[in-house]
Amino acid sequence: MKCRVCGKKAAVEVRRQGQAFCSEHYLEWFERQVERAIRRHRMLNEHDRVLVAVSGGKDSIALWEVLHRLGYATTGLHIQLGIDAYSQRALKATRAYAQNRGLPLIVVDLKEAYRLAIPELAELTRRRACSVCGLTKRYVMNRVAVEEGFDVVATGHNLDDEASVLLGNVLHWQTDALVRQGPVLPAKTKLAKRVKPLYLLTEREILAYTLLRRLPYQHEECPFAAGAKSLLYKEALNKLESAMPGTKQAFLEQYLKKIEPILKEGLPAGEIELKACERCGYPTTGEVCAFCKTWDHAYRWARKRAVLPDETRFEPKPALAFYAKTAADGG
């Protein structure tokens, strides 16, 4: 198989586009795809301060690298989840990348900030770890972005993530979740804009980029991900993709283009009104936001079981640790 640009031996095949590239031209192609997605959906402006959510896995590290190469002013945000050695290795990969590129990194350690890590939070609330982890990460990402003055939060969601979420929502006809799917979530009062610049690139393409750029990343899977439905959906979609290249992209893109607008029209007029959470002041549809409710609940049980002292009260504002903060960032 030959590179479509220079005719040298190909290193990566992009079957959904019937193309193959050598290492050099693959890296160019990949970065151009991200640049196009950013421009097409007006994800970022030239002078935006971008907070990149970095877990240490291939997607977020590749995203940070491409945004940095495209010249955006980026700062990484790593949330230390406290899932034993797995989380330690995730932080190590993230810091290795940030140090290597001389990029600023903010770390929020949940155990230090809130006294409980994800495994304890899941156990105390009797909820799935992925559910409380997702809720906590979204809250912390937004709060750090708003309070530290970032214009936008960029996450490493890829085509497989987006297509598998869509499949899950379609299988259960989750219309409320379906209308929230898309590569850009606009800013609102105390809600930072969120963008997904890798949403049209597959996990396989992102892994190829990470390997060819020799970026440090955490390969191992989160111990709580075993048995997750998202993995089953991804496997099913990859079987379809192998037999019919382009299936995942068509499924997501055609949904966003043709179906989502109709669904949105069919919903009751007006958006759901957002109020300020009574506990933390951040947007919610109820009186108290899901984040504060979940953590207050965990604290009640933690006090009952003497995991935390009786007088401990949950404080939603996270403590931040800054690494390699540059002069340009005001540090």
Added chain:
Amino acid sequence: MKVVLRTPEREERELKGPKRVRQVLEELGIVPEGVIVARGEELLTLDDEVTDGDTIEVISAVSGGRA
């Protein structure tokens, strides 16, 4: 040839060569869309041939839940 699976747990298999990468994956029951195959630092495409002396890595691209 030696095949090192990182999907994501590390596992080693021995297969007879020569074979195309596509055949190796078929024999191992691995869906090509979910992995990258590498020989050292060189990334391989499905029609590349691997022989008895080669060591190749099959690296999973699939990751789980996300916020």
